[in-house]
Amino acid sequence: MGIMRLGRVEVRVLDLEKSIDYYSNVIGLQLTARENGRAYFKAWDEEDHHSLIITEADHPGLVHMAFKVRFERELDEYEKALEQYGVRVNRVSKGTRIAEGQAIRFELPTGHLVELYHDIERVGNGLKLNPDPYPENLKGIAPPLLDHLLITGEDVQAATDLLMKVFDFHMSERVVTVDGEQLLAVWLFRTNTPHDIAIIKGPNGKLHHFAFNLGSWNDILRAADCLAKNNVAFDVPPTRHGITRGTTIYFFDPSGNRNEVFSGGYIPHEDFTPVTWTEDQLGRGIFYHMRELNERFTTALT
Amino acid sequence: MADQYRVRVTEDETEFVCGTHQDLLAAAVAQQVRSIKRGCRGGGCGMCKVQVLDGAYDLGKSSVAILPPAEREQGYVLACKTIPKSDLKIRVTTES
Ligand code: FES
Ligand SMILES: [Fe+2]
Numbered sequence: 094m095g096i097m098r099l100g101r102v103e104v105r106v107l108d109l110e111k112s113i114d115y116y117s118n119v120i121g122l123q124l125t126a127r128e129n130g131r132a133y134f135k136a137w138d139e140e141d142h143h144s145l146i147i148t149e150a151d152h153p154g155l156v157h158m159a160f161k162v163r164f165e166r167e168l169d170e171y172e173k174a175l176e177q178y179g180v181r182v183n184r185v186s187k188g189t190r191i192a193e194g195q196a197i198r199f200e201l202p203t204g205h206l207v208e209l210y211h212d213i214e215r216v217g218n219g220l221k222l223n224p225d226p227y228p229e230n231l232k233g234i235a236p237p238l239l240d241h242l243l244i245t246g247e248d249v250q251a252a253t254d255l256l257m258k259v260f261d262f263h264m265s266e267r268v269v270t271v272d273g274e275q276l277l278a279v280w281l282f283r284t285n286t287p288h289d290i291a292i293i294k295g296p297n298g299k300l301h302h303f304a305f306n307l308g309s310w311n312d313i314l315r316a317a318d319c320l321a322k323n324n325v326a327f328d329v330p331p332t333r334h335g336i337t338r339g340t341t342i343y344f345f346d347p348s349g350n351r352n353e354v355f356s357g358g359y360i361p362h363e364d365f366t367p368v369t370w371t372e373d374q375l376g377r378g379i380f381y382h383m384r385e386l387n388e389r390f391t392t393a394l395t
Numbered sequence: 396m397a398d399q400y401r402v403r404v405t406e407d408e409t410e411f412v413c414g415t416h417q418d419l420l421a422a423a424v425a426q427q428v429r430s431i432k433r434g435c436r437g438g439g440c441g442m443c444k445v446q447v448l449d450g451a452y453d454l455g456k457s458s459v460a461i462l463p464p465a466e467r468e469q470g471y472v473l474a475c476k477t478i479p480k481s482d483l484k485i486r487v488t489t490e491s
Contacts, residue, residue, distance in 0.1 A: 349439015
């Protein structure tokens with residue numbers, strides 16, 4: 094019931110052809126459709142038609158994120174719940190984008206557009222009858238799944254309250270000021286991963302990164318090799334997060350949108366007690382080994 | 396035509412060379428010139444913004460959100476998207 098996962102992100106790119114090449118051959122997603130100025134991708138283990146849309150524009154960044162709900166009727170229920178909470182909701186009609194049914198759309202207090210949907214064409218992963226563990230002919234990093242995204246905004250508390258109260262997101266971790274008064278960052282989940290969405294204090298409406306899942310630390314190392322081979326710009330090479338305990342690489346797509354590959358982390362349940370970090374320990378929380386944030390990590394946003 | 400140009404950074408009086416198919420940021424990094432900040436290297440984040448005071452160049456696809464047209468007219472560029480067409484004099488800038 095309710096939100097099942099982060100179903101898709103739509104990001105703007107400066108050069109569509111270059112970006113199609115990067116997301117197909119370096120990240121290793123499957124290109125499932127193209128139309129004027131847009132391309133649609135899925136990761137190999139996903140069953141829905143797409144989880145990433147790239148849209149050509151004169152500046153990069155996030156167009157929208159969308160969460161998939163279990164049942165179509167829940168769109169009506171969430172529309173009411175959002176309106177009761179004081180949030181305006183719009184309908185996105187079927188056929189607005191390729192393979193998608195209708196969705197409801199609203200804006201977070203941080204200025205990001207969020208959609209909820211249930212209906213999307215199912216193309217499958219081809220691994221449902223006496224299957225092999227993974228398909229043939231994977232290219233590049235080839236993550237199985239989209240994992241999460243991190244956005245920035247002024248009022249982390251307001252966005253957190255909305256997501257927790259209306260959609261029953263659960264908190265895995267948070268960063269607070271040393272006096273404990275102010276919420277600076279939060280990691281929220283609906284799945285059994287440490288986060289489906291994270292929000293950190295910063296300018297409204299910006300994307301910090303979106304992340305794909307990988308199965309192991311060894312896959313992370315291999316992904317870094319692939320990025321180096323393809324001359325991709327790194328933000329932070331393989332390391333561990335204190336927050337979530339996951340292993341990670343941050344790097345940039347050809348338009349400067351930050352990508353991450355993420356592996357591991359604990360498995361939280363609905364009764365998980367949130368982990369708290371104080372602001373003075375944030376460096377250790379984000380990059381457990383180096384224990385400091387680089388300037389690029391905090392300022393390069395799209 | 397030259398196969399590389401000289402790029403002078405006014406503030407710290409350093410100089411580096413840049414190939415005719417190389418962007419300014421890549422050339423600076425390769426020559427250990429650290430005065431230009433390195434961000435996304437994709438024209439999206441604005442960390443590498445510099446002002447060209449003198450010289451000709453090509454500017455590749457750059458985000459209008461961080462490099463609006465008015466700034467482009469004043470010679471502001473993103474080093475990661477700028478390819479020299481002559482020797483250049485540049486100013487490293489934090490404000491713009
Ligand atoms: S480094 Fe990000 S715009 Fe050049
Ligand atoms: Fe992340």
